[in-house]
Amino acid sequence: MEMIINQIEKEYGPLSSDCKNEIIKHIHFLTFKKGEIIVREGQYSDKIYFIVEGAARAYYLVDGKDVSDYFAFENEFISSIISFFGHQPSPHYIELVQDSIVIEVSRKSFDTLSKRFHDFEHLIRIVVTKVMLQQQERISSILFQSAEQRYKHILSIRPDIIQRVPLKHIASYLGMTLETLSRVRNPKT
Numbered sequence: 001m002e003m004i005i006n007q008i009e010k011e012y013g014p015l016s017s018d019c020k021n022e023i024i025k026h027i028h029f030l031t032f033k034k035g036e037i038i039v040r041e042g043q044y045s046d047k048i049y050f051i052v053e054g055a056a057r058a059y060y061l062v063d064g065k066d067v068s069d070y071f072a073f074e075n076e077f078i079s080s081i082i083s084f085f086g087h088q089p090s091p092h093y094i095e096l097v098q099d100s101i102v103i104e105v106s107r108k109s110f111d112t113l114s115k116r117f118h119d120f121e122h123l124i125r126i127v128v129t130k131v132m133l134q135q136q137e138r139i140s141s142i143l144f145q146s147a148e149q150r151y152k153h154i155l156s157i158r159p160d161i162i163q164r165v166p167l168k169h170i171a172s173y174l175g176m177t178l179e180t181l182s183r184v185r186n187p188k189t
Contacts, residue, residue: 001024002020004050004052004103005020005023005024007075008050008075008123011075012123012126012127012130013119013122013123013126014119015117015119015120015123016117016119018117019113019116019117019119019120022113022116022117023113023120026105026106026109026112026113027103027104027105027109028103028104028105029052029101029102029103029104030101030102030103030104031099031100031101031102032054032096032099032100032102033096033099034096034097034098034099034100035095035096035097036095036096037093037094037095037096038056038094038095038096039058039079039080039083039090039092039093039094040090040093041060041061041089041090041091041092041093042089042090043080043083043089043090044083044087044088044089044090045079045080045083045084045090046083046084046106046107046108047079047084047104047105047106047107048077048078048079048084048104048105048107048110049072049077049078049079049094049102049103049104049105050075050076050077050102050103050105051072051073051074051075051076051077051078051100051101051102052074052100052101052102052103053074053100053101054073054074054096054097054098054099054100054101054102055071055072055073055074055096055097055098055100055164055165056071056072056078056094056095056096056097056100056102057069057070057071057072057094057095057097057165057169057173058070058078058080058092058093058094059092059093059095059169059172060091060092060093061093065172066168066169066172067172068169068170068172068173069092069173070131070134070135070173071097071158071161071165071169071173073158073164077127077131078094079094080092080094081128081131084107097164097165097166097169098164110124138173141153141174142174142175147174147176147180147181147184148184150174150175150176151174151181151184151185154170154173154174167181167182
């Protein structure tokens, strides 16, 4: 447990000893199998998850079409932000794309820790800012980059994604069809 808290500190910012001890009291370890859904569209979600091992994705179903919106891997957080922070039904699903071990924190624990520890509140601000910047980068890439540029960029930041996430999910995340992704990956010379 201490190693995981230390990794969170390394990725997102320092925490006091008192804060770390209190976090340990408020978190739950969960294991999930590949394909399990932890948040469903229309569900109120009052949980935030930290990926210890494995990978997850957020996706929408639009006219029966599966559209990936976000991936989280080791040492990253995932949640239905709209539901967690906005107290609204989730507009998307969260699915594990690999067998995974996660830490779950409830909104009640989150609020308690935020009120008691400024360093926890600061850490969460860094997490949310990082997610917002990733999403803004993704939107900009879909708007202004070619399919090839988007594919090369995701490989530059996540070289192992092809081995960990089905190509159909990567394609939808990049805003392209599976056929386009196939052409980009294997250009005819």
